[in-house]
Amino acid sequence: MISIRNLSKIYGSAEGGHKALDDVTLHIDRGDIFGILGSSGAGKSTLVRCMNLLERPTSGTVSINGTDVTNCTGRDLARLRGSVGMIFQNFSLFQQRTVLRNVTFPLELVGTAKAEREQRALELLDIVGLSGLEARYPSQLSGGQQQRVAIARALANRAQIMLCDEATSALDTKTTVSILELLRKINREMGVTIVIITHALTVAESVCNRIAVIDGGSIVEQGTTQDLFAHPQSRALRDLIENSRQVHGRVSLAFEQEGC
Ligand SMILES: Nc1ncnc2c1ncn2[C@@H]1O[C@H](COP(=O)(O)OP(=O)(O)O)[C@@H](O)[C@H]1O
Numbered sequence: 516m517i518s519i520r521n522l523s524k525i526y527g528s529a530e531g532g533h534k535a536l537d538d539v540t541l542h543i544d545r546g547d548i549f550g551i552l553g554s555s556g557a558g559k560s561t562l563v564r565c566m567n568l569l570e571r572p573t574s575g576t577v578s579i580n581g582t583d584v585t586n587c588t589g590r591d592l593a594r595l596r597g598s599v600g601m602i603f604q605n606f607s608l609f610q611q612r613t614v615l616r617n618v619t620f621p622l623e624l625v626g627t628a629k630a631e632r633e634q635r636a637l638e639l640l641d642i643v644g645l646s647g648l649e650a651r652y653p654s655q656l657s658g659g660q661q662q663r664v665a666i667a668r669a670l671a672n673r674a675q676i677m678l679c680d681e682a683t684s685a686l687d688t689k690t691t692v693s694i695l696e697l698l699r700k701i702n703r704e705m706g707v708t709i710v711i712i713t714h715a716l717t718v719a720e721s722v723c724n725r726i727a728v729i730d731g732g733s734i735v736e737q738g739t740t741q742d743l744f745a746h747p748q749s750r751a752l753r754d755l756i757e758n759s760r761q762v763h764g765r766v767s768l769a770f771e772q773e774g775c
């Protein structure tokens with residue numbers, strides 16, 4: 516469904532620039548919940564932004580459903596962006612628009628009639644569990660509710676692929692679990708292929724069927740979630756596992772010292 520071949524991205528000039536992606540090749544199948552896992556600065560956001568051409572790769576190709584989209588422009592680019600929804604850590608909602616009008620926005624862009632786009636938005640708000648909150652503004656919602664609005668908006672144009680860049684990083688654990696459950700439901704019931712970009716091991720481990728680990732702009736290992744965690748090969752993944760253990764260890768120790 517998404518094939519990335521020999522993708523490189525250099526910010527700045529080719530000579531003095533910064534190589535954020537170095538010869539990345541990976542394949543994401545239809546129906547996957549695919550994780551891209553790596554520490555801060557590894558190149559995750561650059562990779563995901565190259566997938567929907569928010570960023571132009573320096574070299575290499577991105578194909579979606581067999582079509583090379585790397586050189587898409589104009590109407591083709593607009594169509595591509597419609598078929599690939601995206602959500603972010605900071606939700607990126609329009610603060611001056613109601614919940615309903617945030618979700619109808621992508622449909623306004625493609626000229627869908629008002630009654631039809633509102634009908635579609637109400638359906639989507641029902642799917643993400645926000646029925647009744649159509650008239651609120653983003654500032655009147657919790658973080659988890661705001662991310663649900665962003666998910667509904669990302670699906671408005673019947674996206675087949677959803678890219679989630681650190682989508683749960685601003686949320687507490689309980690809300691993170693509920694958003695991941697919603698993404699799983701959208702994957703299962705609507706057949707949307709989901710790409711989860713995260714630095715959080717537990718997020719990738721709990722929801723993804725396949726994972727690629729990125730470090731210093733390169734994919735250092737990839738495979739099924741089960742295989743990867745059973746036999747981590749790369750230093751980057753071993754470090755992430757070790758850090759995660761240490762954090763858990765420190766939290767448990769703090770609880771013990773508090774007498775919990
Ligand atoms: N617009 C940009 N201009 C120059 N360097 C950038 C830009 N965006 C990201 N970088 C650099 O590219 C590297 C990868 O960044 P990014 O893709 O944001 O990583 P991640 O999302 O994994 O934290 C970092 O070293 C970052 O500083």
Ligand SMILES: [Mg+2]
Pocket residue numbers: 559560561681
């Ligand atoms: Mg990032």
